[in-house]
Amino acid sequence: MKTVVWWIRRDLRLNDNTALKSAVNTGLPIIPLFIIDPALKKSPGHTRQNFLYEGLHCLQKDLSSRGNALVIKEGSPLNILAELVANYEVQMIFAEEDFTPYAIKRDDRIAQSLPLTLTSGLTFIHPGQVRKSDGNPYTIFTPFSKAWKSLPITASEPWKAPINILTNPAIKSNPFSTYTKSSLFNAGEYEASQRLFQFTQDKIYNYKEERDRMDLDGTSTLSPYLRFGMLSINQALFAIQKIQNRNLSNSQEQGVATWFNELIWREFYQNILYYFPNVKKEAFNPKYRNIEWLNSAEHLNAWKNGQTGFPIVDAAMRQLSSTGWMHNRSRMIVASFLSKDLLINWQEGERWFMDNLIDGDLAANNGGWQWTAGVGTDAAPYFRIFNPYLQSEKFDPQGEYIRKWIPELSILPNEYIHHPDLMPSAEQLYYGCKIGKDYPAPIINRKETRQRTLDAYKKAS
C-alpha cells in the first residue's frame, strides 16, 4: 500500500497544519509520526519536555477520536525514516520547515536520501522572502517590520483538518502518557484556540498598557503554544485581522497593534537565526564578543535561586523555577540584572532560561538575551541598564507580584516592598524580616556595577 508520512516536529496541531494538509492532498493513507530525537532530548528542560509530551498525548487523543493513530518512535530521525521508507511504500515525507541550525542540518541530510518535502508555517513569511533591496537580510527590527508589513500577504482562513484522516493501518502506535502536567498550561490545540479566543475578545484591547504589569494577567500567555505549534502564526494573525474589521476605539487599536508587533518580533528573531546561525554561539555584534565578564559563580547561583536581595529579580526567578514561565517584563529585568549588574556572560542566562522555560525557543530566547545584554542587533544599546527598583515601582506598583513569589517579604508594607534593605532595624524586627537573615541583603551595589559595566563594554568595543 502506497503511503505518505506526516512528520510532526514543532507543529503539534491538526488544523491549519501545512504539512498535514499536503499529506492529505495526496489522497494516500498517512502515517502521522513524531520522533523523539535523543540529540534534542538532552537539551530541553523538564518543564518543556513535559509540555511536549502532554502535547503529544493530546494529539494522539485528537487523532484517535478521528479513528487514527499517532506513531511515536525514539531514535535518530534519519534511521527511523529510512526504515519506514524501506518497509512501507512511502511516497513522500511532509514536515513543517524549522530554522534552527540543528533542524536545517538534519533536514538537509535526510533530503539527500529520502523524499522529504518541507512546508512553510513556522513563520508567517518565510525568511527568504524578507530582504533588503540589495538582497541582504534585515538586521534591525524597525525596517524589518516595515518591509514585513508592506508585503501583500494576509492571513488566510485556517485550514480545517478533515473529520476523517485516512491513516495507514499497517503501523501501530503505543499509547503515550508519561508526563507531569504543567500547573499553568494545559497542552493541546484546543486549549490554544480557547486562549487565543479569550485573549482577542478582551485582554488584547488593554494589551499596550497592561502587558508590562507583572502584577496583572495582561499578556497573551500563548508563547508555549506558538513554541510547539499547538497554535500557528497564521491562526494568530487571522484572529487579529478579524477584530481589526470591527469598529475599534483608538486605544483598542493600539492594543491590537502592539500585540501584532510582538508577533513580528518573533518573526524577526527567526529570521536572524536563519541568516546568522552563529548567534547561537556568539554575540551578533562582533564588537561585544570579547567582554571581560566577571562570571562569579556565587552571584550566578544567587540569581538562579532568587536570592539576590533585589525583590523584583528574586520574585521573577522564583516564578520561573516554580512554574516554568516568567512574565515578559520580568525576563528583561532579570536579564539586564545578570548581564549588566552582575557582569555575568549573557549566555549563562540564556542557558538557564532554556533549561527552565516551558516556551523556550532558541531564536526568541537568544534574540531576547542579546537584546538585553546589548550585544545583538540593536544599534547602540550597551548603556541600556535597567534599574530594578524603578522597574519594580513602575510595573508592580503595589508589590503584589513580589509578595506572591517571595513569602518572606509578603508582610511588608508598600513603603518597603521594593527596597527592603532600606528598612530600619526596628521595622525589620517588627515585620519579622531581618535583612541578611530572613531575606538576603543586596549582593551588589548598583552604583558601582553601573560604571563597571560601562567600562567593560567600552573596553570590549
Added chain:
DNA sequence: TGAAATGTTGGGGCG
C-alpha cells in the same frame, strides 16, 4: 521595550 545628568522654562514669592 533605560536611566541619570544636565538644560530650559515659567510661575509665584518676595524685596
Added chain:
DNA sequence: ACGCCCCAACATTTC
C-alpha cells in the same frame, strides 16, 4: 511694577 531667586515640570543630552 519690576527684577531676582527658587524650584517644579518638562525637555534634551549623555552614558
